[in-house]
Amino acid sequence: MNIEKYKLRKLFLSTLYLSAFTFGGGYVIVTLMRKKFVSEYHWIDEDEMLDLIAIAQSAPGAIAVNGAIVVGYKLAGMLGVLVSVIATIIPPFVIISAISVCYNAFRTNLLVSLMLEGMQAGVGAVIASVVFEMGSGIVKEKNPFSLIIMTVSFIVTYFFNVNVVYVILVCIALGLIKTFVQKGSEMI
Known part of the structure; x- marks a missing residue:
């Protein structure tokens, strides 16, 4: 039981710290979560973290909270979800509350601007780093299917301005088809 409390405390403090000192939205917190939980604590392996990030990005809502949900659940079940979500929500809630009280002063302050x-x-640099790290992970796998999906997804969203939601839905469908084909061939 002591190990469980220690892990929950460390999960709470880690997600609280990440949420408090991460500016720029969910994609920034994703790379910091990966560094913390994969590289530093070794609680999650690299491939599983990529899967968790994909789930967090696909679910509706803020990616920081979704990331906290999937990581918390992976590490400590429903109690981990509760702990990590509360820790993720506290810093923005406090900061936004303070800013809303002083909004007029912040709005006109040149230094803050x-x-x-x-x-x-x-x-922008941190988001570019996330894209590079996730993309290099796919390239290192040398899985042609994943490389083609990554390349085509980039091309259709960047050059043809296709809505990302459609790209995600098509990728989900392709992933399901691939999984069913692989499962079917294993059964034969």
């Missing part, structure tokens, strides 16, 4: 503009560049 410049700081937020600078943070946008940093956020």
Whole structure:
């Protein structure tokens, strides 16, 4: 029981820390979750983390909360979900509450304005890092099916402005078809 409490405490503090010091949205927190839970704690392996991220991105809602849900569930079941979601929600709730009280002062402050503009560049770099790390993981697998899906998805969303929702739905369908074909061939 002591190990369970320790793990839950560490999960709470980790997700609280990640949520408190992550600016730029869910894609930034995803790479930090991967570093924390895969590279630092070794609680989740790389492939499983990619699967959890895919689930978090596909579900409706904020990706940071969805990521906390899937990681919390993987690590400690429903109690892990509760702990990680509460820890993920606390910092934005407190920060947004404080900002809303002082909104007029922040809106006209030149220093705050410049700081937020600078943070946008940093956020862009972190998102690019996430894309590179996830894409390189797919390339390292050398799975032609995954490489084709990744390439075609990029092309149709970037060059042809196809809505990402349609791309996700098609990828889900392709993944289901591939799984059913593989399961069918294993049964034969």
